[in-house]
Amino acid sequence: MEFNNEEVASEFYNEYASAIGFNIRKHASHKDINDGQMMANYMNFTDVICSDTTYMKNKERRPCALFLGLNYHKQIMVFGAALLYDEIVQTFMCLFDTFARGMSGRDPETILTDQDAAMAKVLAEKWLKTCHNLDFNSCIYDYEEEDDFIDAWHEMLEKYNLQNND
Template sequence: MIFVPFTGIDNHKKSVTFGAALLGNETADLYIWLLKCFLSAFGKQPKIVVTDQDAALAKAVKAVFTESIHRLCMWHIGKKLTDKVCPNIIFGTDFRQRLQNLVWNPCIDYDVFEEKWIRLIEEFNLGENKWLKEMFRIRDRWIPVFFKGVNLSGLMRTTSLSESQKNFF
């Protein structure tokens, strides 16, 4: 069974679980059904939806939460980094720290971010890394500099809270 919690942030920036479901599989149709149930129960779409990179869930969010802003969870992306980039680079250099410093830098603009990303990727000879190419292509869905005007109230790491809920249940 797949555990799907609906977690948000209250006015005090504390995590709140609005609901949860157990699903038999991870298909777009089942996620669409679930999101419609959520919408029916709460009467309005969430302003922001943060998920992992599951394609079926992304399809469902796009179909049901048409007024919501959909972003990707930074925690999941960071967790994948060690699987997607050579361990010698991740653990034997300062690449990971420099990437985090770049991604979380609130003081740069888009052009500077892109220039520094490209320079970092070239410096570590990662230009052919398919995952990093894809992450750069979808940078507007997970890099904070690309949505400075959106109040996320700490939501970019909410999915990690959902992971701890899964472990609890």
């Protein structure tokens, strides 16, 4: 099916969507009063962020991608979040492009992720200067004894030169 222009296609799709029980929004955007503060926080605390897609939305089991960081008080800050349809290369391309645009094009220095192959591929192509680390999950979940965890934590900090990251 072909349409003469985008407006006609959008109108048709809206009518079709409405007939089967859903709707679409074109160019929907929401600016929050906290966006400025979030941007300032990202600019100050961009040295290490964590992107985790292991959270799933209950019923549909859709991945929820979170971009998290820590401030000087070791409080968690959310820099971005997205509900994803799937975890394929194209989805992560769009996710990281959108995140980078939202952060004025500034890439994080280090990103800690789960072991998703598609995400790793996109990070290697998109954020060339960002250090991508997969050690975070194993450090957090592979140790039952506190002393073992602390040793692994310090090894990870040393490996990625994060010892003085207060």
